[in-house]
Amino acid sequence: MSEATRILVVDDDPKIRTVVRRGLAYEGYRVVEAATGEEGLEKAREHLPDLVVLDIMMPGIDGLEVTRRLRSAGDEVAILMLTARDEVKDRVLGLETGADDYLVKPFSFEELLARVHALLRRRAAPSGEVLRFADLELDVDAREARRSGRTIELTTTEFSLLLLFMRHPRKVLTRAIIMEHVWAYDFEGESNVLEVYVRYLRTKLEPNGEPRLIHTVRGAGYVLKE
């Protein structure tokens, strides 16, 4: 159980991708690469990374546009933007567009690593964070959920599963993705743990027939939606 942190690296320069990939992989992260903005968006959808290292200057869909699209799709993944030296307006634009931090090229790997750690820490231990969706609240500090006035206690696995849904509302999460994120499975293994835990959550979230929030999408996975 429990998964390795995923980082998506989007840059059209293969040299940078390689350096960053190797370094981060060495640090124990699971790294996914993309060479274009489009590919980046795909991979983000596919792998639900915890952080995206995103070059701002790319042919086609550039980093700003990628950020914009991710944000407007409700994705709150941490974004570390790579900008060219002295392109001050780019940096500002990047932060305004929705990036969380930026790093000026050229950079040492250590610099990058420091930012990555900072961003992930912020994400991992956000104090006072309460995620909300419809009439459901998830208190990350207290590790408990609330709905219609009632407080709902969650086990570790339930919490971890609900957290994934709350971070990607209205988005269909495939079985494989969920398994990887909550159980770190090498899949293949036939198991219905996921179904069982979805049921546990549903039971706890709808003790008195409240409207369902976690819906089944047959042949695809599950969605959190009204």
Place this chain on the structure above:
Amino acid sequence: MSEATRILVVDDDPKIRTVVRRGLAYEGYRVVEAATGEEGLEKAREHLPDLVVLDIMMPGIDGLEVTRRLRSAGDEVAILMLTARDEVKDRVLGLETGADDYLVKPFSFEELLARVHALLRRRAAPSGEVLRFADLELDVDAREARRSGRTIELTTTEFSLLLLFMRHPRKVLTRAIIMEHVWAYDFEGESNVLEVYVRYLRTKLEPNGEPRLIHTVRGAGYVLKE
């Protein structure tokens, strides 16, 4: 046992950070640095310092905003604010916002040290400070607790553990965090001291079956809550 006092230094000027860090480290404090307001908030969350030395003028989230956020998150850490010369309105604003003291730049390290000592003394033995949660009181002066009329004597370790809980109510504290703060452990070492002391506290806090305040969160840690 017993942990070194932690101080977080937040300033965008590396020179000031270095001077302050070295000086305080020499005095035996454990020092954590942050270069921006955001990083400061992160580090505060992560390390739960006893005192924050906080520059008021910083790009991005400034010292005032950091103070505001810490306070509104219920954090009562001591805050020593660094202000530019003669920015009287900043000082006033700082104190109003929730800082405990201020120091005008430029300052000698001895001046800083004096303020730090004063604040920590005040915090360590704040006359009449009584922390409250639900029907439980913790008298920091007397190092004793009170519940339902009864006075509860605490040993040093019990007090230190309960103090940590009282300072972070409704927040799940992981084993690692607690161990670091109360025992200054390098962890690794398997031990169930924590469990034992939680039990001691529970026994003392619920001698007649009063509702439990320190709850176990399986696989995560413990929380102080109703």
Place this chain on the structure above:
DNA sequence: CCGTGCTCTCAGCGGGTTCTAAGGTTCAGT
């Protein structure tokens, strides 16, 4: 030198949590 109080270790137990497995139900396609 013994008693007292505090800290910490240890081993066994209990119960919550996780997961499996088997049978039931729903759904899409023919």
Place this chain on the structure above:
DNA sequence: ACTGAACCTTAGAACCCGCTGAGAGCACGG
């Protein structure tokens, strides 16, 4: 309507985490 696949439901086995009680080690004071 029939069939197989996908998904749901339920029960319970296995596991592991945290709880418990006893006691050893240690410091301190009488």
